[in-house]
Amino acid sequence: MNVPHSIPVERQAFRDAMAGLAAAVNVITTDGPHGRAGFTATAVCSVTDQPPTLLVCINRGASVYESFTGNGMVCVNTLGNGQQALSNAFGGKTAQEERFATGHWSQGVTGAPILEGAKLSFDCRITSSTSVGTHDILICEVLDIRQQNEADVLVYFARRYHELAGTQASV
């Protein structure tokens, strides 16, 4: 079978198609010698459960990039219903102080900020990374998990937020 290799997919066509994938909304945080920082990410998924590992894609052009790669620690805070303001604040163009002022934070094993009231928080160490196009794929080993089983879930789909009723997840 002849597979057409040379038909380019336009950037906008790719984005329009990706808008059809529903995704959880996460505020990714870090702290350490390279500063406290955070950004919103939907490009997060499970990689393997041995060792428990997830990935986070971060744009190398983001103002927070050096803080994340320099500190080498991250917390993936998955948002629940009613936390759209946090997603918007961490979604770009606002100062870090302003972003963190929208939530209440604690610290766990890695020192990265843990969002009080998040649906889930994965405290992680970055074990490796790979550059693809404009982004780095951060491979993050999960060292600790905090969760609210009954919390509702915030979903980003078709360029807007949707709320889902909570479901039980077990660790």
Ligand SMILES: NC(=O)c1ccc[n+]([C@@H]2O[C@H](COP(=O)([O-])OP(=O)(O)OC[C@H]3O[C@@H](n4cnc5c(N)ncnc54)[C@H](O)[C@@H]3O)[C@@H](O)[C@H]2O)c1
């Ligand atoms: N992976 C990402 O970097 C990513 C993901 C989602 C949203 N965003 C950013 O958030 C803003 C709002 O996004 P939106 O979903 O409302 O509309 P949009 O049209 O900008 O994006 C639609 C979808 O395309 C994908 N996408 C967008 N920008 C991308 C990028 N630079 N690299 C890889 N995939 C990308 C995402 O799946 C996104 O949900 C935009 O500035 C967008 O760039 C970035």
Ligand SMILES: Cc1cc2c(cc1C)N(C[C@H](O)[C@H](O)[C@H](O)COP(=O)(O)O)c1[nH]c(=O)[nH]c(=O)c1N2
């Ligand atoms: C819903 C949604 C989802 C995502 C984003 C935005 C929004 C609103 N952004 C963009 C990212 O949050 C933004 O670029 C950072 O906050 C960095 O912005 P500054 O460079 O600091 O202004 C984003 N960026 C990224 O590198 N990976 C991702 O998965 C996502 N996902």
